[in-house]
Amino acid sequence: MRRHHLLLLVLVALPLLVLPPFLSLGLQNTLVSMLVAALFAVSFNLLMGQGGMLSFGHAAFFGIGAFATLHLMLAVEDGLGVPTPLLPLAGGLAGLGLGLVAGYFATMRAGVYFSLVTLALAELLHTLAPQWDGMFGGEAGMSSMRMPWGGLVFGSVLEVYYLSLAWVALCLLLLWAYTRTPFGRLTLALRDNEQRVRFMGYDTHKARLVVFAVSAMFSGVAGGLLAFSNEVANYTTFGMPVSAQVVLHTFIGGSTVFLGPVVGAAVLTLFAFFVSDLTRSWLLYQGVLFVLVMLYAPLGIGGIVELHLRHMRELRWRALAGPYLGAAVAGLLIAAGFVFVIESLAVLFSSDYAVLRRDAGGLPPFPFLGTEWQPLSPLTWLAPLLAMAAGGWLASRAGRRIAPLWDEARRVHTQGGETA
Amino acid sequence: MSTPVLELRDVHKAFGAARIIQGAELAVARGERHAVIGPNGAGKSTLFNLISGMFTPSSGEIRLAGRRIDGLDANAINRLGLSRSFQITNVFARMSVFENIRIGVMARHGIRFDLLRRAAAMRAVNEQAQALVERVRLAGRRDTLAGDLAYSEQRALEIGMTLSTGAEVILLDEPTAGMSREETAHAVELMRDLTKDKTLLVVEHDMDVVFGLCDRISVLVYGKILATGTPAEIRADRRVQEAYLGEEAA
Numbered sequence: 219m220r221r222h223h224l225l226l227l228v229l230v231a232l233p234l235l236v237l238p239p240f241l242s243l244g245l246q247n248t249l250v251s252m253l254v255a256a257l258f259a260v261s262f263n264l265l266m267g268q269g270g271m272l273s274f275g276h277a278a279f280f281g282i283g284a285f286a287t288l289h290l291m292l293a294v295e296d297g298l299g300v301p302t303p304l305l306p307l308a309g310g311l312a313g314l315g316l317g318l319v320a321g322y323f324a325t326m327r328a329g330v331y332f333s334l335v336t337l338a339l340a341e342l343l344h345t346l347a348p349q350w351d352g353m354f355g356g357e358a359g360m361s362s363m364r365m366p367w368g369g370l371v372f373g374s375v376l377e378v379y380y381l382s383l384a385w386v387a388l389c390l391l392l393l394w395a396y397t398r399t400p401f402g403r404l405t406l407a408l409r410d411n412e413q414r415v416r417f418m419g420y421d422t423h424k425a426r427l428v429v430f431a432v433s434a435m436f437s438g439v440a441g442g443l444l445a446f447s448n449e450v451a452n453y454t455t456f457g458m459p460v461s462a463q464v465v466l467h468t469f470i471g472g473s474t475v476f477l478g479p480v481v482g483a484a485v486l487t488l489f490a491f492f493v494s495d496l497t498r499s500w501l502l503y504q505g506v507l508f509v510l511v512m513l514y515a516p517l518g519i520g521g522i523v524e525l526h527l528r529h530m531r532e533l534r535w536r537a538l539a540g541p542y543l544g545a546a547v548a549g550l551l552i553a554a555g556f557v558f559v560i561e562s563l564a565v566l567f568s569s570d571y572a573v574l575r576r577d578a579g580g581l582p583p584f585p586f587l588g589t590e591w592q593p594l595s596p597l598t599w600l601a602p603l604l605a606m607a608a609g610g611w612l613a614s615r616a617g618r619r620i621a622p623l624w625d626e627a628r629r630v631h632t633q634g635g636e637t638a
Numbered sequence: 639m640s641t642p643v644l645e646l647r648d649v650h651k652a653f654g655a656a657r658i659i660q661g662a663e664l665a666v667a668r669g670e671r672h673a674v675i676g677p678n679g680a681g682k683s684t685l686f687n688l689i690s691g692m693f694t695p696s697s698g699e700i701r702l703a704g705r706r707i708d709g710l711d712a713n714a715i716n717r718l719g720l721s722r723s724f725q726i727t728n729v730f731a732r733m734s735v736f737e738n739i740r741i742g743v744m745a746r747h748g749i750r751f752d753l754l755r756r757a758a759a760m761r762a763v764n765e766q767a768q769a770l771v772e773r774v775r776l777a778g779r780r781d782t783l784a785g786d787l788a789y790s791e792q793r794a795l796e797i798g799m800t801l802s803t804g805a806e807v808i809l810l811d812e813p814t815a816g817m818s819r820e821e822t823a824h825a826v827e828l829m830r831d832l833t834k835d836k837t838l839l840v841v842e843h844d845m846d847v848v849f850g851l852c853d854r855i856s857v858l859v860y861g862k863i864l865a866t867g868t869p870a871e872i873r874a875d876r877r878v879q880e881a882y883l884g885e886e887a888a
Binding site for chain 1: 716724740760763
C-alpha cells in the first residue's frame with residue numbers, strides 16, 4: 219500500500235511540477251483554478267465525507283477567504299509588511315472566524331436542517347454583499363494588486379501557479395494529517411453515529427463545531443488563493459453556483475476517498491476548459507454526468523478506483539477486460555448519440571437558424587459537423603437514437619457479465635479477510 | 639446499607655398526556671447486578687432513557703453516587719461514570735471493530751479534541767482498546783467493519799463499546815434480544831465476566847438470563863416499581879406473579 223501511495227504521488231506531482239512552463243497561458247490559468255477547486259473540495263469533504271455534514275453553503279467560507287485576502291492585499295499596497303506569499307493566510311483566518319460563528323448555529327442541527335441552515339447563511343452573505351461597499355466593494359466588487367516580495371514579482375501566471383501549488387500541497391498534507399489524529403478518528407464516528415458518540419462521553423455539538431471550523435478554514439485558504447490569483451472578487455463568490463460546484467466536484471470525484479474530490483475538481487475544471495469553447499451546453503453535460511454518477515457509480519471516480527485497487531488480487535482481470543471494453547464502447551455510443559441530439563437541437567433553436575428559416579420559408583437543412591442535415595428526415599434522428607439504443611443494449615450485456623465476476627471477487631476478498 | 643450508587647426518587651415522565659413513568663423508586667447498590675423486568679409498555683426503555691440522559695424527567699431526582707444527574711446531557715452523565723448500551727445495535731458501521739472500541743477508550747483517557755498527535759501513537763489507549771476487543775472475543779474480527787459483523791457479534795461489540803469509556807455503572811438494554819439459545823448463553827457468560835467489578839443495571843426479557851445473572855430484580859409495571867428483591871423473593875411475590883409472571887405463563 220505504501221508503495222502505491224508513493225507511486226501515485228510521483229505520477230501526479232511530477233507533471234504538476236514540470237509541465238506548466240510549457241503550457242499555454244489559458245491552460246496555466248485553468249491549472250490554478252483546478253488547484254483552488256481541489257483544495258476547496260477536499261476541505262468541503264472533510265465536513266461532508268468524514269464528518270457526515272452536507273453543507274449547501276460552503277461558498278460563504280470560500281468567499282470570505284477571498285475578500286479577507288483582498289483586504290490584506292490592499293493593506294500591503296499601502297505599505298503593510300506582510301510577505302506576499304503569506305496572503306492566503308488571511309483567507310484561512312477569516313474562514314475560521316466565520317466558520318466558528320456560522321458553525322455554532324449550523325451544527326446544532328443535523329441532516330436536512332443542517333444543510334438548510336448553511337444554505338441560508340451563504341444566501342445571507344450573497345444578498346448582503348452588494349449592499350456593503352466598505353466590506354465587499356458593493357456590486358462592482360473589490361480589486362487589488364499583488365506586490366513584489368523578496369525578489370519575486372508575482373506578475374506572471376506561472377509564479378501564481380507555483381505559489382498556489384505550494385499552498386495546496388501544504389494544506390492537503392495538513393488535512394491528511396488531520397485524518398490520522400485522535401480527533402480525525404472521532405470525526406468518522408460522528409459521521410457514522412452522532413448519538414452514540416454523545417453517549418460515549420463526548421460533547422458532540424462542540425466536536426461537530428470543530429470539524430466545521432477546520433473545514434471552513436481551509437475553504438477560506440482556497441478562496442484566498444483565488445483572490446490572490448484573480449486580484450478581484452465580487453459578491454457572486456458567495457453565490458449558489460459556487461456552493462453547488464464544490465458539491466458536484468466532491469460527489470463526482472468520490473467522497474469516500476481522501477483524494478476523490480481532487481479527482482472530481484481536476485476532471486470537471488479541465489472538462490470546462492476544453493468543452494466550454496466547443497459548446498454552450500457544457501453545463502448540461504456536467505449535470506448529466508453528475509446524475510449518471512449518482513445513479514450508476516455513487517462512489518464516484520475515486521471510489522471506483524479505490525474499489526478496484528482493494529480487489530486487485532481477487533479480480534479476474536482477463537475475464538473482465540472484454541466486458542469492460544464493451545462498457546466503454548457502450549458509453550461512447552450513448553454519449554455520441556446524446557451529444558448529437560443536444561447539439562442539433564442547439565443549432566435548430568439558434569438565432570442563426572431562425573434567419574435561415576425565415577429566408578427559406580419552411581425548415582431548411584441545418585449545418586452541423588461540416589455537413590447539412592434535414593430536420594424533418596427520420597434518418598437524421600434515427601442515427602443518434604440507434605447509437606444510443608445500441609449503447610444501452612451493449613451496456614446491459616456488459617453489466618450482466620461484470621456483476622458475477624465482482625460478486626466472486628468480493629466473496630473471495632471477505633473470506634480471505636476471515637482466515638487472515 | 640451504604641449509599642446506593644444509583645438512586646431514583648419519585649421520578650415521573652410524561653409525554654403530553656401519556657404518563658409513562660409515575661413515581662419510580664429505585665436504589666442500585668454498588669457492585670450488584672440488578673435487573674429491571676416488566677411487561678411490554680411498562681416503561682423500561684423510558685426509564686433507561688431518563689437515567690442515561692436521553693430524556694429529562696418531568697419531576698423527581700436521579701442520583702449517581704450521590705450526585706444529581708437528572709437534566710444533565712448524556713455526554714456529561716457518561717463522564718460521571720454511567721454508560722449504556724442500546725436495544726437496537728448502535729455502532730459505528732463504517733469503522734473497524736477496534737476503532738469502535740477505541741473511541742470510548744479515548745474518552746476514558748480524556749483525549750477528546752486532540753489534533754496534535756497521531757492516533758497510532760497513543761500507546762496506552764491502543765493497548766487498552768486491543769485488550770477490550772479480546773475480552774469481548776472479537777479479536778479475530780478486529781479489523782472488520784462493524785457493519786459487516788454478524789448480529790450476535792454486533793451485540794458483543796455493543797457491550798464492548800458500553801464498557802470502553804471505563805464507566806462504573808453499566809446499563810444494558812435487552813442485551814440478548816434476538817439471540818439464539820446458544821448465543822444467549824454465550825452473552826450471559828460474557829456479561830458476567832465483563833461486569834465483575836462494576837455495577838450492572840439490565841433490562842431483559844429472557845427470564846433465564848435475569849434469574850441466572852442478577853443479584854436483585856425490580857419489577858416495573860405501569861411506570862411504577864412494584865417490587866424489588868432477590869430472584870427468590872421476586873419469584874415468590876404474589877403481586878408480581880399476578881402482574882407479570884402469571885401473565886406470561888398464561
